[in-house]
Amino acid sequence: MLVNAADMLKKAEAGHYALGAFNTNNLEWTLAVLQAAEEAKSPLIMQCTAGAAKWMGSFKVCADMVKAAVEALNITVPVALHLDHGSYEDCFKAIDAGFTSIMYDGSHEETFQINLDRTKELVELAHSKGLSIEAEVGGIGGVEDGVTSNGELADPDECKQIADLGVDFLACGIGNIHGVYPADWAGLSFDRLGEIKAKTGDLPLVLHGGTGIPVDQIQKAISLGVSKINVNTDLQLAFAAATRKYIEEGKDLQGKGFDPRKVLKPGRDAIVARTKELMEEFGSVGKAE
Numbered sequence: 001m002l003v004n005a006a007d008m009l010k011k012a013e014a015g016h017y018a019l020g021a022f023n024t025n026n027l028e029w030t031l032a033v034l035q036a037a038e039e040a041k042s043p044l045i046m047q048c049t050a051g052a053a054k055w056m057g058s059f060k061v062c063a064d065m066v067k068a069a070v071e072a073l074n075i076t077v078p079v080a081l082h083l084d085h086g087s088y089e090d091c092f093k094a095i096d097a098g099f100t101s102i103m104y105d106g107s108h109e110e111t112f113q114i115n116l117d118r119t120k121e122l123v124e125l126a127h128s129k130g131l132s133i134e135a136e137v138g139g140i141g142g143v144e145d146g147v148t149s150n151g152e153l154a155d156p157d158e159c160k161q162i163a164d165l166g167v168d169f170l171a172c173g174i175g176n177i178h179g180v181y182p183a184d185w186a187g188l189s190f191d192r193l194g195e196i197k198a199k200t201g202d203l204p205l206v207l208h209g210g211t212g213i214p215v216d217q218i219q220k221a222i223s224l225g226v227s228k229i230n231v232n233t234d235l236q237l238a239f240a241a242a243t244r245k246y247i248e249e250g251k252d253l254q255g256k257g258f259d260p261r262k263v264l265k266p267g268r269d270a271i272v273a274r275t276k277e278l279m280e281e282f283g284s285v286g287k288a289e
């Protein structure tokens with residue numbers, strides 16, 4: 001059974017560790033990330049963008065797949081299925097499909113007031129159905145699912161206004177960006193993170209763009225109140241490198257090496273290994289025991 005993400009993130013915030021929120025892209029990703037969480041005895045947030053759901057067929061295909069996989073693998077750790085960067089409309093679709101947690105990303109709306117009004121409405125809807133909800137203040141730079149924003153430092157007062165609506169966790173820009181970080185990246189702004197934390201109290205904060213941030217910065221961010229770290233590109237890189245190696249070694253040309261299960265296996269195994277490494281860095285290993 002899937003759960004919402006509120007309790008697991010409250011525990012992470014109180015316990016000074018973070019949970020990885022890993023994006024799924026397909027069946028292989030789903031099974032690999034679940035296997036990693038079970039082996040690491042870590043609570044898990046599996047998340048999916050509207051674009052990835054479209055690739056899979058629909059939000060419902062994704063939700064049914066994740067639920068069935070949790071059952072089939074006899075997963076004992078708590079698992080939440082979270083909508084990543086949902087538009088206002090996506091939130092309704094994901095709720096109908098059976099997601100247990102949503103993110104409404106109102107940081108791209110024309111005005112902060114629209115973000116505020118829609119977050120308020122969706123907090124009430126999500127909570128009336130037992131779901132958890134994440135909101136966002138301050139665009140996260142980089143490109144994700146075709147959505148680009150200029151990375152910014154979130155305004156602590158705006159964070160407080162959104163936090164006061166009762167969101168369960170809050171994404172705020174602190175210099176982080178999606179995708180691979182450029183060589184001249186300035187790093188995370190711990191000053192801004194501290195200012196936001198001072199205004200939002202024990203609300204779990206979310207760090208998007210978890211790929212490629214040096215471990216010391218990750219751990220400092222966790223110590224300052226980050227409880228959820230979103231990871232997508234990192235696992236794509238792990239999958240791509242393992243698949244490339246298999247092909248470059250000519251293994252697809254040996255015997256029945258072209259069998260799709262054989263072609264996909266190295267990438268799937270690489271996702272399991274990398275997810276467990278990240279759970280170790282974030283401090284969530286053993287937290288579901």
Ligand code: 13P
Pocket residue numbers: 023084085177178179180207208209210211230231232233234
């Ligand atoms: P990366 O792709 O940079 O890991 O970011 C993922 C993310 O923030 C999903 O919301």
